[in-house]
Amino acid sequence: MTEDAPVPGVLGGAEPHHPLVPDPPVGQRRASVPRPTRRAVLIWLALTAVAVALDGVVGGLALVVVAAVVLAGLSPRVLGALGTVSLLLVPLAIFIRGVPDGSEISPALVTRSLIPHHLTFAGLTFVSAGALIELWPHLEAWAASDHHHASEGPPLGTIAGVIVVAVVAVGAVLACVAVLQA
Incomplete structure (x- = not known):
């Protein structure tokens, strides 16, 4: 594995830090x-x-x-x-x-x-x-x-994707309101 290759389980992108406490020997x-x-x-x-x-x-x-x-x-x-x-x-x-x-x-x-x-x-x-x-x-x-x-876009098209997301969002809001009003 090269030095630049990602390592699973290790978060990357952090800037080097300057510890307040010196490193141990x-x-x-x-x-x-x-x-x-x-x-x-x-x-x-x-x-x-x-x-x-x-x-x-x-x-x-x-x-x-x-x-x-x-x-x-x-x-x-x-x-x-x-x-x-x-x-x-x-x-x-x-x-x-x-x-x-x-x-x-x-x-x-x-x-x-x-x-x-x-x-x-x-x-x-x-x-x-x-x-x-x-x-x-x-x-x-x-x-x-x-x-x-750039990919070809969503499989069903952008308009269908927006409609699906809107229906799910409205359904979630209506479900929350129904539970809160019960």
């Missing part, structure tokens, strides 16, 4: 973990604020777990495994509580037990973060190359 050095830039910390705080707004404390804790994995220098596949386990626990959480019959299905059912929702949010956060961290060096290298030329 060569014989006592720990594994190299990149020090986050000020910009990265601000972005991370903004993402954490969004996660807390979407899922409360559980959303914030999910981002703390992602940060811990990144800062510890662990493989992003750890996040993928955590996300997969969280997503696999969702049906279990529903079945333990009992599958409701037709008369019990209402928006109140959703608000009575948020455990499946928290597991889903955390699982999707872990899987997404793991995939992005794993793919980041490759995407960065692709973006820097001359191989990205």
Whole structure:
């Protein structure tokens, strides 16, 4: 592997840092973990604020777990495994509580037990973060190359793509309003 080739699981593009504490002697050095830039910390705080707004404390804790994995220098596949386990626990959480019959299905059912929702949010956060961290060096290298030329556009065309996105967005907003009004 050449020196410029992306390394899976290692975030690239960070500027070299000047540590406030001098590096330990060569014989006592720990594994190299990149020090986050000020910009990265601000972005991370903004993402954490969004996660807390979407899922409360559980959303914030999910981002703390992602940060811990990144800062510890662990493989992003750890996040993928955590996300997969969280997503696999969702049906279990529903079945333990009992599958409701037709008369019990209402928006109140959703608000009575948020455990499946928290597991889903955390699982999707872990899987997404793991995939992005794993793919980041490759995407960065692709973006820097001359191989990205204009494609032929979306398979169904731009107008059909915009219509699909608009329908999904309107449906999501209507679903949120219906749940909030229930």
